[in-house]
Amino acid sequence: MSCRGGRPGAARPRPPRARVPGAGVGFATGVPRAASGGALGHHHRRPPVRHRAGAALLQRRRGVRRAGPADPAAGGAEGGTSVRRTGCGRGGRGDPARAGTGRPAAAVRAGVRPRGAGLVHARRALLPGAGVHRGSPAQQLLRASAPADRVRSQSAAAGRVHRMGTARAPARGGGRRGDPRPGVVFNDLHLFNIMLSEDESSVVLLDFEAASIDDPGSRQVIANPGFVAPADRRGPDVDRYALACLRLALFLPLTSLFAVDRAKSRHLARIAAEQFPVPAEFLDAAVDEILRGDRGVTGAAGLPQAHSGSTDGGKGHGYLPASLADWPRSRDSAVRAVLASATPAREDRIFPGDIAQFALTGGGTCFAYGAAGVLYALDATGAERCPQAEEWLLQRTKAPASGSPVGFYDGLSGVAWVLDRLGHRARALDLMDLVTAQSWQDIGPDLHGGLAGVGLALDSLAETADASGLREQALRCAELVADRLGRTTAGEGPAPSRAGLLHGDSGAALLFLRLYERTGDGALLDLAGDALRRDLARCVRSASGTLQVDEGWRTMPYLGAGSVGIGMVLDDYLSHRPDDGFAATRDEIVRAAQAKFYAQPGLFRGAAGMVLYLSRTTAQGPGTGAADLRRQIDSLSWGAVPYQGHLAFAGEQMMRLSMDLSTGTAGCLLALGSALHDEPVHLPFLPPLRRP
Numbered sequence: 001m002s003c004r005g006g007r008p009g010a011a012r013p014r015p016p017r018a019r020v021p022g023a024g025v026g027f028a029t030g031v032p033r034a035a036s037g038g039a040l041g042h043h044h045r046r047p048p049v050r051h052r053a054g055a056a057l058l059q060r061r062r063g064v065r066r067a068g069p070a071d072p073a074a075g076g077a078e079g080g081t082s083v084r085r086t087g088c089g090r091g092g093r094g095d096p097a098r099a100g101t102g103r104p105a106a107a108v109r110a111g112v113r114p115r116g117a118g119l120v121h122a123r124r125a126l127l128p129g130a131g132v133h134r135g136s137p138a139q140q141l142l143r144a145s146a147p148a149d150r151v152r153s154q155s156a157a158a159g160r161v162h163r164m165g166t167a168r169a170p171a172r173g174g175g176r177r178g179d180p181r182p183g184v185v186f187n188d189l190h191l192f193n194i195m196l197s198e199d200e201s202s203v204v205l206l207d208f209e210a211a212s213i214d215d216p217g218s219r220q221v222i223a224n225p226g227f228v229a230p231a232d233r234r235g236p237d238v239d240r241y242a243l244a245c246l247r248l249a250l251f252l253p254l255t256s257l258f259a260v261d262r263a264k265s266r267h268l269a270r271i272a273a274e275q276f277p278v279p280a281e282f283l284d285a286a287v288d289e290i291l292r293g294d295r296g297v298t299g300a301a302g303l304p305q306a307h308s309g310s311t312d313g314g315k316g317h318g319y320l321p322a323s324l325a326d327w328p329r330s331r332d333s334a335v336r337a338v339l340a341s342a343t344p345a346r347e348d349r350i351f352p353g354d355i356a357q358f359a360l361t362g363g364g365t366c367f368a369y370g371a372a373g374v375l376y377a378l379d380a381t382g383a384e385r386c387p388q389a390e391e392w393l394l395q396r397t398k399a400p401a402s403g404s405p406v407g408f409y410d411g412l413s414g415v416a417w418v419l420d421r422l423g424h425r426a427r428a429l430d431l432m433d434l435v436t437a438q439s440w441q442d443i444g445p446d447l448h449g450g451l452a453g454v455g456l457a458l459d460s461l462a463e464t465a466d467a468s469g470l471r472e473q474a475l476r477c478a479e480l481v482a483d484r485l486g487r488t489t490a491g492e493g494p495a496p497s498r499a500g501l502l503h504g505d506s507g508a509a510l511l512f513l514r515l516y517e518r519t520g521d522g523a524l525l526d527l528a529g530d531a532l533r534r535d536l537a538r539c540v541r542s543a544s545g546t547l548q549v550d551e552g553w554r555t556m557p558y559l560g561a562g563s564v565g566i567g568m569v570l571d572d573y574l575s576h577r578p579d580d581g582f583a584a585t586r587d588e589i590v591r592a593a594q595a596k597f598y599a600q601p602g603l604f605r606g607a608a609g610m611v612l613y614l615s616r617t618t619a620q621g622p623g624t625g626a627a628d629l630r631r632q633i634d635s636l637s638w639g640a641v642p643y644q645g646h647l648a649f650a651g652e653q654m655m656r657l658s659m660d661l662s663t664g665t666a667g668c669l670l671a672l673g674s675a676l677h678d679e680p681v682h683l684p685f686l687p688p689l690r691r692p
Contacts, residue, residue: 373661408453447507501565559609601639603667
């Protein structure tokens with residue numbers, strides 16, 4: 001069966017509302033620059049809002065009061081009903097970075113926008129700087145060692161939020177079992193539709209656009225990705241399912257994984273019970289509700305709900321087919337999952353991966369999202385070859401489609417490099433002839449799709465194929481990259497919009513370093529240092545002493561576009577030229593890789609990248625020991641799921657499985673191999689370094 005995602009019945013998962021995973025959330029997916037508490041800020045005015053359910057409520061309850069945050073009627077099941085919505089902030093409706101003011105029911109009817117309603121999102125209320133909690137339970141996992149009293153405090157606070165939310169939804173009557181009175185089914189309950197008063201005395205709900213009244217058979221038509229009810233849930237059961245998800249999400253906001261496998265809920269409950277002082281029965285009740293009626297039906301990803309019979313005895317808690325630390329058993333299981341997912345009859349791709357593979361010409365073949373990256377991960381980790389996939393790749397590269405990118409991660413250079421590694425040198429050289437025949441004037445300087453990646457592939461092929469002409473082309477790439485970066489520094493070109501290994505100047509620094517090693521030209525080492533300084537200038541230091549890339553509205557620690565990717569190249573630079581400033585900066589980057597919680601498992605935007613970095617860095621001191629690496633490997637299992645009885649990983653946003661290198665199973669396999677394999681495993685052009 002294919003690993004491709006799908007939708008459960010008629011329920012349509014709502015996209016994450018102008019946020020990439022974790023945007024605006026104070027977890028390791030991206031921490032907002034400012035997550036302030038207090039009354040919520042001003043937003044653009046908009047026309048009066050009327051919802052079908054909200055209007056009916058007003059007609060049924062003529063005497064409804066304007067329930068402000070200080071009014072006891074604003075919270076509790078027996079108080080006056082408040083209908084509140086977020087404002088039209090920068091990120092759109094529900095954007096936690098600019099949460100809107102609450103709107104009482106009467107205000108909805110009149111189109112009035114009271115300001116400073118004194119409410120914060122249930123999730124935002126548990127973030128640093130908002131309310132009194134100073135950090136959610138999950139956010140404490142951002143620290144290598146959080147104070148025990150703070151963890152206890154946040155765990156208790158999360159429990160209080162859930163109790164108040166349960167008392168508030170469904171709002172009236174028939175939402176409760178045994179209550180004969182008609183009631184409201186909210187139908188879209190999630191962390192950003194629950195508002196908590198700053199004094200923690202009350203909870204109100206937002207967004208009644210999907211609510212239904214007196215309809216026990218109503219179905220969910222829109223939903224937050226982490227709260228999509230199974231297709232068989234109707235009426236109040238939709239809200240009960242969401243409340244069960246809320247119990248887990250307040251501790252580990254990974255419930256979007258239930259779209260792949262609802263049985264993951266039991267695994268997450270065991271993890272939460274280990275990490276936080278929360279009673280197991282509190283979490284078990286949520287799991288029972290989530291799995292109620294589950295008899296192996298397919299999940300939202302179109303896959304059989306997996307109930308693994310694993311006896312791994314490790315951190316998989318019997319759910320995963322193998323403990324990640326049990327190498328090579330975990331490798332073999334992941335490889336079987338990858339091979340089981342192959343669909344060689346398809347023309348567009350053979351392995352399921354991120355949807356980006358469909359946005360690129362030839363994306364199903366490329367290194368980041370397609371067959372080339374998967375085949376590289378299998379080969380690098382000592383796994384069995386997949387001749388069927390190699391033949392598929394050779395067939396698709398006989399005559400590459402017009403418009404195929406030439407970059408390393410997104411195009412022909414990366415495919416050629418992998419084919420040469422697998423012994424298909426003639427095809428590799430043919431592809432590089434196509435690359436060098438293209439005009440490079442409009443190609444960027446980055447590693448992902450630009451000249452840095454092209455130059456590194458040319459340099460590597462020049463070495464393995466003993467082709468001096470390719471070496472000259474690699475040097476030409478370096479000259480073009482240096483010229484463009486020089487003009488940017490002089491203010492003659494556009495300022496770089498991104499930093500990091502894949503899209504920033506660190507990729508150019510890597511090209512200069514590798515060519516310096518070939519030629520001994522010290523000017524190339526100077527260029528590498530300058531490029532690294534430009535990327536580091538786009539970083540900020542957190543209060544806890546971690547260094548992360550500043551994207552303006554969030555900070556990023558990751559391997560692809562965060563500080564950890566810069567740290568990878570810093571290690572190589574420092575192996576050639578000591579620099580006290582760079583060495584101190586590297587220590588701050590190491591601290592950014594020590595969090596216990598990352599909201600995705602992927603290589604470039606998740607926990608796998610941290611495993612690969614810590615297994616390679618030459619930095620010494622806290623956070624770089626064997627125990628620290630084992631802890632990160634355990635955390636990587638939080639995003640793992642079984643696929644046909646084998647070990648696999650969810651991809652971007654964790655609503656579907658992915659086998660690719662950038663977001664999915666192949667990348668996690670590569671990271672585990674870098675830490676556990678008995679032979680060197682690494683990203684291209686970043687071989688293992690000799691540790692002091």
